[in-house]
Amino acid sequence: MSFDAKIPDGPLDEKWNHHKFNIKLVNPANKRKYDVIVVGTGLAGASAAASLAELGYNVKSFCFQDSPRRAHSIAAQGGINAAKNYQNDGDSVYRLFYDTIKGGDYRSREANVYRLAEVSANIIDQCVAQGVPFAREYGGLLANRSFGGAQVSRTFYARGQTGQQLLLGAYSALSRQIAAGKVQMFTRTEMLDLVTVDGQARGIITRNLITGEVESHSGHAVILASGGYGNVFFLSTNAMGSNVTAAWRAHRKGAFFANPCFTQIHPTCIPVSGDHQSKLTLMSESLRNDGRVWVPKKANKGLTASEAINVSEEDRDYYLERRYPAFGNLVPRDVASRNAKYVCDEGRGVGPSGLAVFLDFADAIKRDGKETISSKYGNLFDMYKQITGDNPYEVPMMIYPAVHYTMGGLWVDYNLMTNVPGLYALGECNFSDHGANRLGASALMQGLADGYFVIPYTIGDYLAKIPYDKVSTDHEEFKKAEAQIRSNIDKLLHSKGSRTVDDFHRALGKIMWDKCGMSRTAEGLKEAKKEIQVLRKEYWDDVNVVGVNEELNMTLEKALRVGDFFELAELMVDDALNRNESCGGHFREEYQTEEGEAKRDDKNFTYGACWEYSGPDTDEKLHKEDLIFENVKLTQRSYK
Amino acid sequence: MDLTLKIWRQKDSQDRGGFQTHKVSDITPDTSFLEMLDILNDQLEKKNEDPVHFDHDCREGICGACSMYINGRPHGPQQGITTCQLHMRSFKDGDTITIEPWRAQPFPVIKDLIVDRTSFDRIIQAGGYISVGTGGVPDANEIPIPARVSNEAMDAAACIGCGACVAACKNASAMLFVAAKVSHLALLPQGNVEAQERAEKMVEQMDEEGFGSCTNTGACSAECPKGISLEHIARLNREYYFAKQSSDNIPAEDEVHGAG
Numbered sequence: 060m061s062f063d064a065k066i067p068d069g070p071l072d073e074k075w076n077h078h079k080f081n082i083k084l085v086n087p088a089n090k091r092k093y094d095v096i097v098v099g100t101g102l103a104g105a106s107a108a109a110s111l112a113e114l115g116y117n118v119k120s121f122c123f124q125d126s127p128r129r130a131h132s133i134a135a136q137g138g139i140n141a142a143k144n145y146q147n148d149g150d151s152v153y154r155l156f157y158d159t160i161k162g163g164d165y166r167s168r169e170a171n172v173y174r175l176a177e178v179s180a181n182i183i184d185q186c187v188a189q190g191v192p193f194a195r196e197y198g199g200l201l202a203n204r205s206f207g208g209a210q211v212s213r214t215f216y217a218r219g220q221t222g223q224q225l226l227l228g229a230y231s232a233l234s235r236q237i238a239a240g241k242v243q244m245f246t247r248t249e250m251l252d253l254v255t256v257d258g259q260a261r262g263i264i265t266r267n268l269i270t271g272e273v274e275s276h277s278g279h280a281v282i283l284a285s286g287g288y289g290n291v292f293f294l295s296t297n298a299m300g301s302n303v304t305a306a307w308r309a310h311r312k313g314a315f316f317a318n319p320c321f322t323q324i325h326p327t328c329i330p331v332s333g334d335h336q337s338k339l340t341l342m343s344e345s346l347r348n349d350g351r352v353w354v355p356k357k358a359n360k361g362l363t364a365s366e367a368i369n370v371s372e373e374d375r376d377y378y379l380e381r382r383y384p385a386f387g388n389l390v391p392r393d394v395a396s397r398n399a400k401y402v403c404d405e406g407r408g409v410g411p412s413g414l415a416v417f418l419d420f421a422d423a424i425k426r427d428g429k430e431t432i433s434s435k436y437g438n439l440f441d442m443y444k445q446i447t448g449d450n451p452y453e454v455p456m457m458i459y460p461a462v463h464y465t466m467g468g469l470w471v472d473y474n475l476m477t478n479v480p481g482l483y484a485l486g487e488c489n490f491s492d493h494g495a496n497r498l499g500a501s502a503l504m505q506g507l508a509d510g511y512f513v514i515p516y517t518i519g520d521y522l523a524k525i526p527y528d529k530v531s532t533d534h535e536e537f538k539k540a541e542a543q544i545r546s547n548i549d550k551l552l553h554s555k556g557s558r559t560v561d562d563f564h565r566a567l568g569k570i571m572w573d574k575c576g577m578s579r580t581a582e583g584l585k586e587a588k589k590e591i592q593v594l595r596k597e598y599w600d601d602v603n604v605v606g607v608n609e610e611l612n613m614t615l616e617k618a619l620r621v622g623d624f625f626e627l628a629e630l631m632v633d634d635a636l637n638r639n640e641s642c643g644g645h646f647r648e649e650y651q652t653e654e655g656e657a658k659r660d661d662k663n664f665t666y667g668a669c670w671e672y673s674g675p676d677t678d679e680k681l682h683k684e685d686l687i688f689e690n691v692k693l694t695q696r697s698y699k
Numbered sequence: 700m701d702l703t704l705k706i707w708r709q710k711d712s713q714d715r716g717g718f719q720t721h722k723v724s725d726i727t728p729d730t731s732f733l734e735m736l737d738i739l740n741d742q743l744e745k746k747n748e749d750p751v752h753f754d755h756d757c758r759e760g761i762c763g764a765c766s767m768y769i770n771g772r773p774h775g776p777q778q779g780i781t782t783c784q785l786h787m788r789s790f791k792d793g794d795t796i797t798i799e800p801w802r803a804q805p806f807p808v809i810k811d812l813i814v815d816r817t818s819f820d821r822i823i824q825a826g827g828y829i830s831v832g833t834g835g836v837p838d839a840n841e842i843p844i845p846a847r848v849s850n851e852a853m854d855a856a857a858c859i860g861c862g863a864c865v866a867a868c869k870n871a872s873a874m875l876f877v878a879a880k881v882s883h884l885a886l887l888p889q890g891n892v893e894a895q896e897r898a899e900k901m902v903e904q905m906d907e908e909g910f911g912s913c914t915n916t917g918a919c920s921a922e923c924p925k926g927i928s929l930e931h932i933a934r935l936n937r938e939y940y941f942a943k944q945s946s947d948n949i950p951a952e953d954e955v956h957g958a959g
Contacts, residue, residue: 113833134757185831188837193849197845218857234827335738340759511833
């Protein structure tokens with residue numbers, strides 16, 4: 060297996076420019092001879108498909124939703140970072156780079172992160188040109204706000220719907236290319252396998268979700284932009300359909316999966332209310348700009364929001380402001396989440412379950428007026444009221460952490476290519492930019508950076524070196540992969556067991572949340588591994604999937620996805636067990652400072668853990684990509 | 700609470716379809732409407748019966764996938780929300796709830812409560828964009844846009860493409876959907892360049908898909924989960940009439956029909 064990150068030589072701030080000059084170009088007239096497959100139509104996928112089609116490549120774009128506009132990027136609320144320094148508050152490309160590296164707890168690759176910061180400014184220009192209605196000041200220029208973990212105001216936003224507006228921008232660019240005939244769009248079509256021929260990615264196997272037909276698609280390169288795997292926890296802020304299948308199937312075909320245990324638990328979600336809960340709802344962390352987080356100083360389980368307004372100031376513990384005076388309520392997500400867990404573990408959690416803390420806007424409303432607060436967060440307040448029945452203008456919100464984002468993903472080099480030649484991974488489905496923890500407003504930035512400004516350059520370097528010849532979908536590798544998928548489907552449909560898919564998925568999620576969630580121990584992880592193995596075996600013997608393949612069958616769709624979640628879950632546990640340190644979102648209780656902060660082990664773990672699939676029921680093989688820090692000094696992350 | 704559900708069941712687009720009655724019990728008020736259907740589906744699957752198929756994804760009111768006609772109203776009894784944001788506290792113990800798919804010729808039923816809304820995608824493909832490629836664009840602050848204008852554009856851009864406007868309309872008109880995009884882009888200086896041509900092309904496609912005409916009854920806006928205003932339809936009409944006076948993009952017909 061080749062294993063080279065291909066980081067260009069030269070000083071950090073010149074690498075990308077040099078690289079763009081040094082990589083091969085495909086002559087404009089020859090671009091139409093190449094077919095590129097793009098899986099996923101979120102920010103990364105839609106922007107990549109549109110940009111590559113504009114350049115002249117023939118693009119085939121796939122999404123499992125009924126329309127590319129519904130990819131889960133649509134749900135991102137808070138904003139997108141860019142090093143524009145429009146606010147004259149000391150921001151720069153280097154500062155955004157530095158914040159992102161530090162925020163990721165020094166577990167990401169310097170060169171990739173620097174490039175991300177470098178192209179961030181272009182993204183805002185691009186989106187404005189597409190008509191994205193970002194918030195503006197009265198003078199007509201773009202407004203910014205500060206966002207979790209940053210001390211400068213570099214976040215651009217469109218009310219609480221930034222992801223929606225950016226995605227609709229990318230979707231409009233994609234639609235334009237569909238109309239131009241340069242993108243062939245396949246909706247309600249799910250990728251179920253990757254096809255490699257002579258070691259190169261040459262196509263995918265899909266299932267038409269309406270007819271059940273299993274189909275082959277051939278191309279010169281395959282780009283996965285299929286999102287994250289947070290739904291392995293069953294309850295998460297991800298959309299119901301978000302899944303790991305595309306990435307996992309690529310992994311099974313040889314692509315390394317890197318740092319799978321790095322998951323982000325978002326601090327501001329609406330707490331779980333009952334057993335029937337199907338997903339968790341995020342409240343944008345921009346709320347922490349004005350809301351103050353607190354719990355009672357003394358345990359008071361069951362305390363409701365309407366009772367909270369009568370708790371006197373001296374009986375409240377604004378624990379983030381107390382512990383982190385410099386950053387206060389704006390500490391990064393992992394720190395905020397963990398502290399919420401601590402106060403609840405101490406028995407000071409509130410609400411019926413005792414698994415919630417208050418997020419209080421009373422002071423902000425007193426200071427700025429209801430109207431100002433409403434103009435900033437109106438839709439979020441409405442959403443909260445809709446779900447909980449409580450009115451946050453009058454009583455504090457209740458929040459608790461929930462799984463939100465996965466920093467781990469397919470290993471990619473500087474060109475965003477996996478170790479399988481011709482297979483690329485963009486956006487959340489790769490591992491590259493966020494290290495062990497992602498800063499707020501950086502996911503949208505990465506998705507669009509990858510799709511608009513990185514892949515259009517780097518893919519040429521690969522395509523220029525391979526012949527125009529197409530691989531026929533009659534090739535035995537396609538036929539083999541199709542047969543394998545059909546037999547998987549048959550197996551699920553014929554198992555006729557006693558438990559539903561959701562039943563298994565919920566059980567898997569519980570193991571993961573309890574033992575591989577916000578905090579982990581070696582002992583718990585070892586137990587988790589055994590439990591997952593047992594449950595996985597039961598799954599294939601005892602699951603009940605009703606219906607047939609040849610029609611729209613949402614139970615079967617879920618069953619195929621959950622099958623892959625089981626395998627991923629085990630790898631996440633292995634990865635968490637291997638990483639004998641705490642960093643970012645990965646917190647091993649054995650490794651903490653005296654103050655309870657994550658304690659890294661830079662000597663032994665400054666590497667990306669890249670796992671190689673070694674067959675069913677076999678432990679995966681670990682490869683290490685050493686992370687070399689030439690520009691930043693590794694320090695203990697402190698937000699005090 | 701215990702509920703009786705009258706749900707539209709239809710095997711596929713060829714099937715005639717019809718109502719089936721199901722019962723669910725012990726539903727708590729904090730359960731969302733879709734979670735209530737999850738519970739029903741769990742019961743059905745345990746009896747080896749086909750679960751009720753419905754579109755849903757984000758379950759937080761932004762992806763626009765969910766699309767149910769509940770007790771005669773798109774997205775149910777509450778205003779300003781999608782089906783996934785509806786909670787059972789909006790219903791009473793013992794209620795009978797009727798659940799249907801969107802009913803409109805350009806939205807054919809695929810299965811049960813799932814309809815095909817690709818006609819909306821084709822309308823956007825006809826011109827619902829600004830013709831800029833990646834790269835080579837000016838600095839984002841080059842063109843100041845008054846906050847008032849930008850806000851109004853955002854109001855229109857908030858459309859989630861769910862199709863409730865069509866389902867609510869007695870004519871199954873898609874005018875509010877088309878108007879939201881035309882208005883969003885026409886309001887902004889970047890999008891104004893192509894505003895008229897865009898209006899023409901999108902209306903043309905809307906007609907081709909078989910959506911009905913607009914008679915200004917306003918049910919679309921009343922039922923829109925994002926509260927998109929009828930004023931955007933007025934702006935679409937203006938763009939469209941100006942376009943028809945001055946452009947030769949699409950041959951003029953005897954009657955200006957699309958926007959009327």
